Amino acid sequence: MNLPPIDSKFFLDFLTNLLNTPSPTGFTDQAISFTESTLAAFPSLSCARTRKGALAVIWPGQQANAPRALTAHIDTLGAMVKEIKPNGRLKLTKIGGYAWNTVEGEGCIVFAHSGQPVRGSILLTKASGHVYGSQVNELKREDDTIEVRLDAQTSDAEQTRALGIEVGDFVAFDPRVEVTNGFIRSRHLDDKACAACLVAAIKSMQEAGLQPVQETHLLFSNYEEVGHGAASGIPPVVTELVAVDMAAVGEGQSSDEYHATLCVKDSGGPYHHGLSQRLRQIAETFQIAYKIDIYPYYGSDGEAFWRSGGDVAVALIGPGVDASHNYERTHLDALLATTQWIMAYLLT
Numbered sequence: 326m327n328l329p330p331i332d333s334k335f336f337l338d339f340l341t342n343l344l345n346t347p348s349p350t351g352f353t354d355q356a357i358s359f360t361e362s363t364l365a366a367f368p369s370l371s372c373a374r375t376r377k378g379a380l381a382v383i384w385p386g387q388q389a390n391a392p393r394a395l396t397a398h399i400d401t402l403g404a405m406v407k408e409i410k411p412n413g414r415l416k417l418t419k420i421g422g423y424a425w426n427t428v429e430g431e432g433c434i435v436f437a438h439s440g441q442p443v444r445g446s447i448l449l450t451k452a453s454g455h456v457y458g459s460q461v462n463e464l465k466r467e468d469d470t471i472e473v474r475l476d477a478q479t480s481d482a483e484q485t486r487a488l489g490i491e492v493g494d495f496v497a498f499d500p501r502v503e504v505t506n507g508f509i510r511s512r513h514l515d516d517k518a519c520a521a522c523l524v525a526a527i528k529s530m531q532e533a534g535l536q537p538v539q540e541t542h543l544l545f546s547n548y549e550e551v552g553h554g555a556a557s558g559i560p561p562v563v564t565e566l567v568a569v570d571m572a573a574v575g576e577g578q579s580s581d582e583y584h585a586t587l588c589v590k591d592s593g594g595p596y597h598h599g600l601s602q603r604l605r606q607i608a609e610t611f612q613i614a615y616k617i618d619i620y621p622y623y624g625s626d627g628e629a630f631w632r633s634g635g636d637v638a639v640a641l642i643g644p645g646v647d648a649s650h651n652y653e654r655t656h657l658d659a660l661l662a663t664t665q666w667i668m669a670y671l672l673t
């Protein structure tokens with residue numbers, strides 16, 4: 326059996342739009358709505374929001390005696406306003422796990438709880454080389470040495486509060502999406518790239534008139550970056566779960582930006598051997614460009630479901646992403662390979 330073709334233009338358009346929709350964990354409604362409205366083109370799917378705010382999709386299959394699930398997360402790293410400083414700038418608290426230096430100098434949006442969103446930049450408290458000399462290099466990047474400079478006239482806390490900004494407001498980093506020679510460079514390819522793989526797989530199969538062999542539950546989760554995204558939202562009837570999330574590229578890793586990867590072990594231990602073996606076999610059969618890898622500092626929504634008591638086989642696949650939780654990059658080859666793998670899994 327041949328896999329249906331993938332519409333690369335649709336893929337990149339959807340991915341670019343999703344990347345440009347801010348969705349730090351806890352502030353994901355817009356990204357969930359965008360995904361939901363895209364899937365509305367396929368009336369055989371039934372879409373519903375979970376009470377937690379994720380998007381749960383049911384795709385009827387040829388059979389329903391062993392339903393399956395796939396998940397990808399649309400929440401991203403980000404921050405919240407921790408304090409409004411006496412100088413009118415903002416101290417932040419991180420959402421998700423990353424190092425401050427990976428966002429230093431980045432543009433950002435502060436979603437003021439009342440009033441309009443306010444633009445700004447993430448900067449070191451001692452940012453100017455002409456004023457602070459070697460301290461710009463030497464100062465340790467931590468919560469106390471990073472602040473938001475707002476693009477608004479404010480020099481004290483009162484003026485900042487007058488903009489509608491308060492402690493607890495969400496802050497999103499500019500994704501800076503760029504597509505060049507098949508490379509996609511952006512923040513938050515983790516895990517919007519994989520959400521796009523799921524949506525593209527649905528579109529390809531629907532347009533080819535193909536149905537999954539088993540009833541399939543898709544969860545676009547919204548709390549993965551803080552560890553409990555898919556802890557709920559996958560019904561107990563499901564027998565196996567394939568988490569789709571980025572593969573970690575770097576020294577000593579076998580993953581790269583041109584292949585999909587099967588992750589057999591990460592910080593949470595080994596994935597389900599039987600399901601992993603089946604996915605490897607499927608990749609061989611369908612000649613999908615894949616690698617096998619282990620990620621040293623990594624957890625997934627598959628493990629979140631396991632930890633919450635999910636009694637299913639869990640495996641993890643995804644495209645190689647360079648510089649993860651930093652200014653990330655992947656290639657269309659890895660995205661198409663991942664999408665093919667998803668379709669091959671659904672069809673066998």
Ligand SMILES: [Zn+2]
Pocket residue numbers: 398515516549570571
């Ligand atoms: Zn992820």
